[in-house]
Amino acid sequence: MQCAYYDSERCRSCTLIPVPHERQVADKQAALESLLAEAIGERAAGIGWLAPMLSAEQGFRTKAKMVVGGTMDAPTVGILDAQGRGVDLRDCPLYPAPLAAAFPVLAEFVHVARLEPYDVPGRRGELKHLIVTLAPDGALMVRLVMRSTEALARIEKHLPWLLERLPSLAVLSVNVLPEHKAVLEGEREIVLTERGSLAMGMGDVVLHLRPQSFFQTNTAIARELYAQVAGWVDDAAPAVVWDLYCGVGGFALHCLAEDRAVVGVEVSEQAIESARTSAEELVRAGRPGADEALFVAADATVWAREQELVPDAVIVNPPRRGIGAELAGWLESSGVGTVVYSSCNAVTLAKDLAAMPSLRPVRGRLLDMFPHTAHYEAVVLLERI
Numbered sequence: 001m002q003c004a005y006y007d008s009e010r011c012r013s014c015t016l017i018p019v020p021h022e023r024q025v026a027d028k029q030a031a032l033e034s035l036l037a038e039a040i041g042e043r044a045a046g047i048g049w050l051a052p053m054l055s056a057e058q059g060f061r062t063k064a065k066m067v068v069g070g071t072m073d074a075p076t077v078g079i080l081d082a083q084g085r086g087v088d089l090r091d092c093p094l095y096p097a098p099l100a101a102a103f104p105v106l107a108e109f110v111h112v113a114r115l116e117p118y119d120v121p122g123r124r125g126e127l128k129h130l131i132v133t134l135a136p137d138g139a140l141m142v143r144l145v146m147r148s149t150e151a152l153a154r155i156e157k158h159l160p161w162l163l164e165r166l167p168s169l170a171v172l173s174v175n176v177l178p179e180h181k182a183v184l185e186g187e188r189e190i191v192l193t194e195r196g197s198l199a200m201g202m203g204d205v206v207l208h209l210r211p212q213s214f215f216q217t218n219t220a221i222a223r224e225l226y227a228q229v230a231g232w233v234d235d236a237a238p239a240v241v242w243d244l245y246c247g248v249g250g251f252a253l254h255c256l257a258e259d260r261a262v263v264g265v266e267v268s269e270q271a272i273e274s275a276r277t278s279a280e281e282l283v284r285a286g287r288p289g290a291d292e293a294l295f296v297a298a299d300a301t302v303w304a305r306e307q308e309l310v311p312d313a314v315i316v317n318p319p320r321r322g323i324g325a326e327l328a329g330w331l332e333s334s335g336v337g338t339v340v341y342s343s344c345n346a347v348t349l350a351k352d353l354a355a356m357p358s359l360r361p362v363r364g365r366l367l368d369m370f371p372h373t374a375h376y377e378a379v380v381l382l383e384r385i
């Protein structure tokens, strides 16, 4: 892919841009297979690899995390350079057109609502980041990460201006990040629109994304991932399935079926409320199995260890740190017959699989979730030996 920002060295975030896309994916597949072979030896040789699921080369990133720099009259939307000055990347080819179209309007809003961009070296100013998510129907969620609530009244005052110029704006919120530290967002979120969640239509399931919940950054590949896992789960035909680290319920809600109980477990209360909303909608739509879906806000490991009954199948999709020794140990000794492990970090995936020698990986697939970077999603189906 050609990127003017990369060529001019304004941005080097996509480290693999000079490598042809198909070659990137082939190299990632080789790296994944070699990591697993190193960690689990012969067990890795039995994995039937499906062809990698290739992403579009550009316009695939449905969530933008942009740093705001410059001044109120000439803001930049992109990244900061080594000196902490703003670099504008509003034409970054990773974003789909309906998302990219929001950047100039939001930059103008900075000027109209007098939102002073946060100056990192000087530790002054208010607006730190713009986080924009695009739903499959074109609706947008925009989050303004601010140092304080100083500008809140001005944002509310000018909200009608913004809605007129950006009619696709469904959710607008202010996230408050008072600390001067290198994180994306703070804990406090103030929703300013009537709607507080973005409806992410994923085939025949609608996931309700609230500002602080996790969502995969490549929606087209996420849809394929949910379909792949639902297919494997249907083949195993379990009566009880757990979806651990379920977020807003993507895997769980795609695995509903007649005579099947699905339980989603996730630490974020908000994400669990969203999953419950989606499940209620599916009950009203008459989806078989929707009334047997249960969502619990809890730590996945603590919750699993507390249960008396062992499920037939477990899906895990942890953060980059993996499931860890405790949950891997529980899965190893639990007697669960089928495990599906979806991971965005093959290093921790390999380590966790090594801790579950009684579970044999039989199928695997690489999903090209993050083109032009060294990252990827890997999903593995495990069966008890």
Ligand SMILES: C[S@@+](CC[C@H](N)C(=O)[O-])C[C@H]1O[C@@H](n2cnc3c(N)ncnc32)[C@H](O)[C@@H]1O
Residues within 6 Å of the ligand: 214, 215, 216, 244, 245, 246, 247, 248, 249, 250, 251, 265, 266, 267, 268, 271, 298, 299, 300, 301, 317, 318, 319
């Ligand atoms: C990679 S995301 C997966 C989300 C979901 N499966 C999806 O497809 O969107 C990992 C999720 O794990 C949750 N999480 C982090 N630590 C957790 C824990 N100790 N117990 C349960 N969930 C946790 C995060 O809030 C996040 O939603």
